[in-house]
Amino acid sequence: MDNLTKSEQQELETRLQKRQVKEFMTLFGGLVDNCFTACVDDFTSKALSGRENGCISRCVIKSMATQTRLSERFAELNQSMTAEMQNKRF
Template sequence: MDFSGLSPAEQAQVTKIVEKRQFQGFLSMYGKLVEKCFQTCVNDFTSKSLSSKEDQCVNNCAAKFMAHSERVSARFAEMNADVMSGQKNVSG
């Protein structure tokens, strides 16, 4: 994003909004991860700690979720770069 047309105060405000949305996105993703892995892996409520099977399931679930999220983010960045490259070619 090009914020060069904004004053320093406006740039700071936009940056603050972007950071807040990024943090909200992180919290949302983390919440989905916890919910999905808990629902998938935790079945025995007779103990306050996870069984070794549940623990391994949670670890695998979290690893797959994070790998998927990283791939989606990378693909989104690739698509965004393509769009921005096309805009520069049209305007430049």
């Protein structure tokens, strides 16, 4: 990034931010779809039942914990690969 002009750096940052928002929206949409499909099955009322409410809460918590662990594991693997590549250079 050091060899980019200031305007190129700003454009790159803007694109990265847009991509992050898009990825978040995709993740959020998938979460909503999965939890809705898994938990909501009674369409006779506008309100969620107590069972559906609890199911959605557990589903969201579990999904968020899974995403967090996946992110942590990815960072761990990335760090070990980076260290391995640096060791091969020297």
